[in-house]
Amino acid sequence: MTHPCQDYENKILDMSLEMLEISEQISVLEHIDQCAACRAYWEGLQAVEEQVGRWTGAECMTDKIDKVIEKLNATDLHQEPGVQNRQIGWTMGWKRIAAIFLIAVGVMLQAVYFVHIRPGLRKTIGSDIQGVLNNTAEPVPTNKVEYAKRLGLEKQQVEQARTGGRIGQLELLLDTGLPETKVLAANILAEIGDAGVLDTLEKHSAKWPKDGTENPFQKAIEAIRERQNESTTEESLPHNP
C-alpha cells in the first residue's frame, strides 16, 4: 500500500474539503500529476466523498420532509399542555397577579390583626378578669385599722345584700370576705333559706376547724334544710275548703 507524500497529505485533504486557496490548489494539482501515490490518494478521497454524499441522502431530503408532514396531518396528535399555551393569553398573567395581590393583602390583614388588634383585645379582657381575681383574692389586711375599715365596709355590703335580697352578692362575700363577714353572710343566707347556696356553705363548712366550736356554716345549712322540710310538709297537707 502506497502512502501520499507527507507534505501533501493535509493539502490534498483540504483541497477535498474545498478549504484550500486557489494558488495552493494549482501547486497541489501539479504535484498530483507527477506523483502516483498522491494521485491515488486524491482519487480515493473523491470516491469516498461521493459515497458519503450519497449515503447521507441530503439530495432526496424533500421526499423525507413530505413524508413527515403527511404523517403529521394524517395522525390525530394531542398536544400536551405546557407553558407556551399559558403565555399566549395575557389575561392569564393579570389574573395571576390579581390573585397574588389578594393573597398578599389577606396575609397583611391577618398580620395586623394578630400583631396589633388581638393583643389589645386580650389585654382588655384579661384586665377585667384580673380585676375580679384581685377582688376575690384580696389579701387580709395586717393593720388593725385597715382590717376594721374593711370589715365595716363588708358588713355594710352584707346589709345591703340582705335588704336587696341579693343572694349572689352574699355568696360572693361568703367566698371573698373576711372570716367575720363570711359568718355574717352565712347567718343571713340561713335566714333567707335559699337551697341554691347549700353547696357553697358546705364547702366552707368543711373548712371549719374541728375543735368543737360552733360551725356557723353547718348551722346555716341545717336551718335551710329545716325550712325546706317545713315547706315540703306544708305543701303535702290537704287544704281545707
Add this chain to the structure above:
Amino acid sequence: MDKSRQRQLVLASARGDKTAYAELIRQYYGAVYGQCLAIVSHPQDAEDIAQDVLLKGYIKIGQLRDPDQFGPWIRKIAQNNARTFLGGRKQELEFNEQINEPTLSHGASQDDCEHLQWAIGKLPTELRTPLVLYYFHGKTLRAVAEQLGASLTDIHRKVRCALAQLYQLMKEQGDKV
C-alpha cells in the same frame, strides 16, 4: 427564517396549527436528520428517528418556554432519541452476537453502502458527527460549526481527520477482499 417569523410559527404550532408546524419541519428537518444520522450512522434508522422526533416536537411544543429556542430544543430531542436508539441497538447486537464486520464484495452498490456505513460507524463520535453534518450541510464547515457550537478551526480539523480515517478504513477493508 427570521426570529419573529419563527416565534409566530412556534406559537401557532403550540395552539395546534399543523400548517405552521409543517413550515418548522421544512426548516429544521435537515438539522434533525443530520444529528440523528451522525449518531446512529444508518440512514433509514436516522429517518425513522427524525420523523418520531418531529412528531414528538409537535406534541410537546407547548412545553417550550422560549420560542426562539426551538432549533436547539428540537436538536436536543433528536440527540437524546438517537442515543437511546443506539443504546438499544447495541444491546440487541451484543445479544445476537452480530458485531462482525460486513462481508464485502466488489461492484455491488448495496455492499458499498454497507461497507461505508460500517466504516463511518467505526469512527469515534467526536469525528463522525462533524463529518456527517459536513456532507449533510452541502459541505459547509461554517454551518456545522454553528450547529455544534464549535469553532470553525476545530470543525475543520475534525472533519479533515475524520475523512483521512474514513479513507484509511475503507482502503484497508478493500485490500482485505
